[in-house]
Amino acid sequence: MGTRVVPVTNPVEGQATSLQQLARGLLDAWQGPVCAVDSESKIVAVNQVWRDHAAAHGGTDESCGVGVSYLDTCDRAAAHGGGPYSVDAAIVAQGIRQVLAGSLGQFGHDYPCDSPSQSRWFNVRLTPAVINDGMGAVISHLDITELHESQRSIAHQSLHDPLTDLPNRELMLDRLEHAVNDADRNGLEIAVTHLDLHRYGQVNDRIGYRGGDAVLVQVAERLQAQLRPGDTLSRSSGDKFMVLWADLDPDRPGVAVELSQGLVHALDDPFDIVGVPLQLSASAGVAMHTRGQSVDELLQSMDAALQDAKSRGPGHVARFTHEVREATTFRRSLEADLRQALVGTVTQFVLHYQPVVDLASGRVAAVEALVRWQHPVWGLLGPDRFIPLAEATGLIHQLGDWVLEQAVQDAATLTHQGRELDVAVNFSVRQLDDRTVAKLQRALERSALKPGRLIVEVTESAIVEDQEGTATTLEALSQLGVKIAVDDFGTGYSSLLYLRRYPVDILKIDREFVAGIGLRADDEAICASITDLATAVGASTVGEGVETMQQYAFLRSLGCRQGQGFLWSPAVALDKFEAAMNSCDQVPVAAPRSLGAPPRQSLDPEVTALIAKMHAEGAPLHAIAAALNRTIGRNPSGERWTAGAVARGLPAAGIESGIEDSNPAPFVLICNDVEPIRRLLRIGLEQAGFAVEEAADGRAAMARLIQTDAPTPAVIVLDSQQAPYDAWWAIAAIRAHHTLDDVPVLLVTTATAKHASVEADEAGFDATVTKPFPPAELVKAVSRLATTGRSVPGGPKSRFR
Ligand code: C2E
Numbered sequence: 116m117g118t119r120v121v122p123v124t125n126p127v128e129g130q131a132t133s134l135q136q137l138a139r140g141l142l143d144a145w146q147g148p149v150c151a152v153d154s155e156s157k158i159v160a161v162n163q164v165w166r167d168h169a170a171a172h173g174g175t176d177e178s179c180g181v182g183v184s185y186l187d188t189c190d191r192a193a194a195h196g197g198g199p200y201s202v203d204a205a206i207v208a209q210g211i212r213q214v215l216a217g218s219l220g221q222f223g224h225d226y227p228c229d230s231p232s233q234s235r236w237f238n239v240r241l242t243p244a245v246i247n248d249g250m251g252a253v254i255s256h257l258d259i260t261e262l263h264e265s266q267r268s269i270a271h272q273s274l275h276d277p278l279t280d281l282p283n284r285e286l287m288l289d290r291l292e293h294a295v296n297d298a299d300r301n302g303l304e305i306a307v308t309h310l311d312l313h314r315y316g317q318v319n320d321r322i323g324y325r326g327g328d329a330v331l332v333q334v335a336e337r338l339q340a341q342l343r344p345g346d347t348l349s350r351s352s353g354d355k356f357m358v359l360w361a362d363l364d365p366d367r368p369g370v371a372v373e374l375s376q377g378l379v380h381a382l383d384d385p386f387d388i389v390g391v392p393l394q395l396s397a398s399a400g401v402a403m404h405t406r407g408q409s410v411d412e413l414l415q416s417m418d419a420a421l422q423d424a425k426s427r428g429p430g431h432v433a434r435f436t437h438e439v440r441e442a443t444t445f446r447r448s449l450e451a452d453l454r455q456a457l458v459g460t461v462t463q464f465v466l467h468y469q470p471v472v473d474l475a476s477g478r479v480a481a482v483e484a485l486v487r488w489q490h491p492v493w494g495l496l497g498p499d500r501f502i503p504l505a506e507a508t509g510l511i512h513q514l515g516d517w518v519l520e521q522a523v524q525d526a527a528t529l530t531h532q533g534r535e536l537d538v539a540v541n542f543s544v545r546q547l548d549d550r551t552v553a554k555l556q557r558a559l560e561r562s563a564l565k566p567g568r569l570i571v572e573v574t575e576s577a578i579v580e581d582q583e584g585t586a587t588t589l590e591a592l593s594q595l596g597v598k599i600a601v602d603d604f605g606t607g608y609s610s611l612l613y614l615r616r617y618p619v620d621i622l623k624i625d626r627e628f629v630a631g632i633g634l635r636a637d638d639e640a641i642c643a644s645i646t647d648l649a650t651a652v653g654a655s656t657v658g659e660g661v662e663t664m665q666q667y668a669f670l671r672s673l674g675c676r677q678g679q680g681f682l683w684s685p686a687v688a689l690d691k692f693e694a695a696m697n698s699c700d701q702v703p704v705a706a707p708r709s710l711g712a713p714p715r716q717s718l719d720p721e722v723t724a725l726i727a728k729m730h731a732e733g734a735p736l737h738a739i740a741a742a743l744n745r746t747i748g749r750n751p752s753g754e755r756w757t758a759g760a761v762a763r764g765l766p767a768a769g770i771e772s773g774i775e776d777s778n779p780a781p782f783v784l785i786c787n788d789v790e791p792i793r794r795l796l797r798i799g800l801e802q803a804g805f806a807v808e809e810a811a812d813g814r815a816a817m818a819r820l821i822q823t824d825a826p827t828p829a830v831i832v833l834d835s836q837q838a839p840y841d842a843w844w845a846i847a848a849i850r851a852h853h854t855l856d857d858v859p860v861l862l863v864t865t866a867t868a869k870h871a872s873v874e875a876d877e878a879g880f881d882a883t884v885t886k887p888f889p890p891a892e893l894v895k896a897v898s899r900l901a902t903t904g905r906s907v908p909g910g911p912k913s914r915f916r
Pocket residue numbers: 469484485486497498499502515518541542543572602603626659660661662679680681682685686866867869870
């Protein structure tokens with residue numbers, strides 16, 4: 116072999132030979148094809164693998180390429196544009212030139228090499244070497260197919276969900292980024308949907324984690340089947356899936372919602388894992404991309420829509436709209452206020468206490484602590500307005516700690532006629548964790564409250580939702596001597612099996628069923644069976660929301676132990692506690708009745724005739740209720756009537772009658788003593804096309820309304836709290852005034868004033884909005900009243916009062 120691979124200065128024959136042999140050995144030792152090229156890139160030597168490779172691929176040329184220019188070969192392949200290797204060849208050609216010119220120390224490049232039977236990857240590496248007295252190079256090739264594949268699978272794994280093999284959040288975000296840019300540039304319509312499975316946690320409880328995983332895989336498959344080409348489905352977290360809808364038809368604005376409904380319906384058929392049929396449902400939120408909107412904004416809109424859908428219940432698909440945005444912004448600001456209130460030095464929270472009465476003796480036996488929030492702008496807010504928010508944000512822990520501390524401290528003063536009362540405290544399920552027991556123990560130690568006087572109330576649905584952790588905590592609490600009450604009993608969905616697993620002392624019959632006593636046989640049957648059930652598991656019962664003597668008497672006849680409700684007293688602040696206790700003592704004790712014959716309330720014929728007459732005359736429900744309440748003296752059970760109760764007693768078709776468009780003038784008077792709220796309402800109402808006037812209290816409102824040249828408002832909005840000229844003062848004045856008794860009036864109130872709803876009806880309000888509310892809610896209520904007017908034009912109060 117006449118080729119010198121390794122440069123030798125002043126070669127001595129023997130040395131040259133051994134060096135050549137060494138070089139040959141080195142070349143052949145390389146496990147991939149190797150060649151050496153001179154400064155002109157001409158191949159001067161190849162190794163054994165190269166030869167074998169050439170032979171295996173049908174090479175007949177004895178030289179195996181020796182003498183050929185490596186660079187020419189690359190340039191030819193590169194020039195063959197569109198050929199499979201043209202780009203790689205161009206890159207390698209460039210590398211060779213640089214190495215041979217001495218401007219590059221090393222060069223390497225990975226390239227694919229597909230044959231019909233297999234596809235492989237190679238790495239080509241150029242190392243400069245002096246060859247034949249010039250700057251040449253050794254060019255080695257290595258088969259890196261395996262390395263390449265493992266790298267590729269790592270890359271795949273980092274961008275895909277290992278369970279479903281769907282793109283993960285990161286990949287989805289990347290695609291979304293491109294889609295959003297593309298949409299902006301080319302004016303395309305795209306949308307995103309977030310889908311959340313409902314109660315997926317229960318699936319794991321029922322069939323274990325492996326089963327739960329299998330369900331997720333099936334869900335992914337069903338969802339995938341709903342996609343069109345170009346759409347992307349990803350699993351964004353545990354039980355949430357996200358879809359990017361590409362290139363939607365701009366002429367069909369509802370198409371993204373339709374597609375999302377398709378996703379939700381795809382889960383309708385039961386899933387079958389290990390022979391257990393499982394029914395799943397989901398909610399979904401959709402957001403359309405608007406021009407110039409960032410990915411973050413789009414995702415926020417999507418999640419706001421999902422929240423909205425979830426608040427409507429499983430199976431719903433909600434689209435992001437202006438109102439959703441408003442509700443979200445509103446929720447955020449309220450959340451910020453709540454956070455602030457919890458760190459503030461002056462507490463904005465207060466506990467109100469509602470007496471719980473022993474039905475047989477009529478004596479107060481316990482009190483339930485119910486939290487309220489004295490909001491700096493919105494006034495006193497009821498728990499329904501902020502507990503769900505506190506739960507969703509985790510702030511419930513701090514709030515719950517405060518409630519417990521305060522209730523336990525107040526316990527010393529919660530006595531009546533020398534008797535110590537039990538104290539019931541509500542717990543959210545999220546508060547029941549492994550720290551609860553120690554926390555409660557410390558709170559009890561610091562106060563003089565005996566554990567037996569403390570009742571922990573947990574809602575039934577909460578217990579049903581998280582069985583494991585809750586059971587342990589409740590068990591430990593029970594060991595301490597604390598009593599456990601199941602709140603809102605009867606509203607949960609699950610089997611009653613858990614009653615055996617939990618140390619339950621008290622079942623609280625939900626007020627929804629109590630409200631049906633005397634009106635609906637099934638509600639009465641539910642009250643009866645809950646009482647029976649409690650007896651069977653050794654628990655006692657409390658009837659919630661008792662408003663009438665009839666409900667009291669019925670519950671007592673069932674053997675229900677205790678009751679609480681407006682019949683005795685609403686929840687009151689500590690300074691009104693004594694007065695509330697005394698008012699409880701005024702309520703007569705209902706006579707016991709035999710258990711065998713629960714009283715079946717039918718309407719007194721005289722009362723029925725009165726309802727029929729007033730209804731025929733077109734009287735609104737609240738007016739009928741007011742008239743009925745005046746007949747209480749003749750009613751043996753002495754119940755109070757609400758408009759709702761009257762409605763349930765009337766034929767359904769008649770209820771809507773008498774509504775007509777009586778007052779088109781779009782002028783609204785808002786009466787509220789808090790300036791920021793007035794401003795907020797004004798903005799909302801003006802945007803909706805109303806003219807707005809403001810008054811700071813009821814008297815100012817009346818002064819404005821009775822001016823002779825004043826236009827009659829389409830709607831009056833009265834805030835309930837602005838003593839002494841509050842909404843109650845103002846409504847009496849309005850209804851008594853001959854030009855105003857037809858004007859619909861909206862009451863703005865707080866959830867804590869629930870007992871006011873009966874009175875609101877009677878007083879002549881036409882609708883109620885509960886604080887706090889997003890402005891859109893109020894605008895909607897005002898618009899409705901402005902178009903329908905009062906339910907009966909002509910002033911029912913003047914006829915029936
Ligand atoms: P709940 O535990 O079912 O409390 C009873 C609710 O019914 C109270 O509403 C009470 O004012 C109301 N109520 C009482 N008697 C009557 C009646 O005769 N008729 C009617 N229609 N309603 C009556 P409130 O105070 O608005 O509380 C609502 C819910 O907020 C409570 O329902 C409870 O689940 C939750 N909550 C209240 N305080 C706390 C708390 O400190 N922590 C937690 N986690 N939740 C609380």
